Amino acid sequence: xxxxxxxxxxxxxxxxxxxxxxxxxxxxxxxxxxxxxxxxxxxxxxxxxxxxxxxxxxxxxxxxxxxxxxxxxxxxxxxxxxxxxxxxxxxxxxxxxxxxxxxxxxxxxxxxxxxxxxxxxxxxxxxxxxxxxxxxxxxxxxxxxxxxxxxxxxxxxxxxxxxxxxxxxx
Amino acid sequence: xxxxxxxxxxxxxxxxxxxxxxxxxxxxxxxxxxxxxxxxxxxxxxxxxxxxxxxxxxxxxxxxxxxxxxxxxxxxxxxxxxxxxxxxxxxxxxxxxxxxxxxxxxxxxxxxxxxxxxxxxxxxxxxxxxxxxxxxxxxxxxxxxxxxxxxxxxxxxxxxxxxxxxxxxx
Numbered sequence: 533x534x535x536x537x538x539x540x541x542x543x544x545x546x547x548x549x550x551x552x553x554x555x556x557x558x559x560x561x562x563x564x565x566x567x568x569x570x571x572x573x574x575x576x577x578x579x580x581x582x583x584x585x586x587x588x589x590x591x592x593x594x595x596x597x598x599x600x601x602x603x604x605x606x607x608x609x610x611x612x613x614x615x616x617x618x619x620x621x622x623x624x625x626x627x628x629x630x631x632x633x634x635x636x637x638x639x640x641x642x643x644x645x646x647x648x649x650x651x652x653x654x655x656x657x658x659x660x661x662x663x664x665x666x667x668x669x670x671x672x673x674x675x676x677x678x679x680x681x682x683x684x685x686x687x688x689x690x691x692x693x694x695x696x697x698x699x700x701x702x
Numbered sequence: 703x704x705x706x707x708x709x710x711x712x713x714x715x716x717x718x719x720x721x722x723x724x725x726x727x728x729x730x731x732x733x734x735x736x737x738x739x740x741x742x743x744x745x746x747x748x749x750x751x752x753x754x755x756x757x758x759x760x761x762x763x764x765x766x767x768x769x770x771x772x773x774x775x776x777x778x779x780x781x782x783x784x785x786x787x788x789x790x791x792x793x794x795x796x797x798x799x800x801x802x803x804x805x806x807x808x809x810x811x812x813x814x815x816x817x818x819x820x821x822x823x824x825x826x827x828x829x830x831x832x833x834x835x836x837x838x839x840x841x842x843x844x845x846x847x848x849x850x851x852x853x854x855x856x857x858x859x860x861x862x863x864x865x866x867x868x869x870x871x872x
Contacts, residue, residue: 533831533833533834534814534815534833535705535706535707535710535814535832535833535836535837536705537705539833539837540705540710540833540837543837543838544837544838544841544842547838548842578748578853578856578857579856579857579859582856644704644705645704658870661703662705663703663704663705663709663710664703666705667705667709667710667713667714668713668714668717668868668870669868669870671714671841671845672714672718672845672867672868673868675841675842675845675846675849676845676849676852676864676867679845679846679849679850679853680849680853682846683748683849683850683853686748686749686752687748687749687857689749694846697842697846698838698839698842698843700828700838700839
């Protein structure tokens with residue numbers, strides 16, 4: 533497949549979000565084996581002033597659906613941010629996967645040169661061309677939150693490894 | 703700038719590696735203020751069976767130079783992996799930046815459809831088309847190690863924040 537705004541975004545989000553479903557399964561199994569409440573993972577943090585695990589997953593989901601909607605010129609679907617269990621986080625990831633699969637590849641045509649305007653808390657809005665937005669904002673942000681979620685599980689004893697991160701077999 | 707194999711790789715690595723130089727400066731300042739040896743950061747780990755900070759930086763550097771060389775059809779420069787201080791890590795990052803800046807954009811033309819073969823420890827070699835390699839291997843790996851390095855500094859009290867991660871002002 534040649535490089536395109538579609539191939540550089542939707543399949544990347546799809547693979548990574550699918551991989552994350554597997555991490556949540558491993559986290560659940562780890563909690564069951566140790567007989568603790570798997571929901572304890574939701575508030576895990578790497579530093580007291582960093583966002584907890586539940587937020588890392590929510591934001592990774594937001595990054596994926598926000599990027600896809602913006603590039604396709606569609607409205608960004610709103611999710612509730614009320615997940616209280618690993619299972620509800622899995623449902624959120626599945627909803628994100630369903631959404632990004634629903635957007636036709638043709639909607640991305642020409643999006644590399646389209647203006648994308650972002651409003652960020654406490655800052656002036658940014659306007660980027662689509663290709664810059666994808667490469668320098670959406671993907672770095674997505675992988676930041678995905679990797680932080682992974683690091684939190686790893687730090688808390690869940691047996692995930694690099695193969696689970698990359699999920700190339702999936 | 704339209705999306706291209708060059709614009710989706712070299713400028714992304716450049717921005718992120720440049721941002722990392724700033725994180726190392728903040729780590730150094732933190733160590734000086736607390737009067738501990740800044741080299742202590744090099745062996746910091748998020749889990750006892752994860753690679754330490756020094757390896758995260760080295761591998762992020764390897765991911766960047768390896769990706770650029772493979773896509774450009776050039777030989778991958780070898781670095782020594784002997785850094786023993788934050789300053790030596792900064793030098794490695796600068797060498798990586800110098801290398802990726804030295805490769806002409808034209809060398810990436812057509813690389814999305816070229817075969818890239820990777821040999822990975824304990825596995826059969828992978829062969830990907832260039833665009834797949836960039837999107838599903840090189841960038842995820844790079845951001846994995848970059849974010850893990852950031853998380854280690856954050857976990858150990860260094861005052862880096864999301865703006866330092868994204869470094870959009872730079």
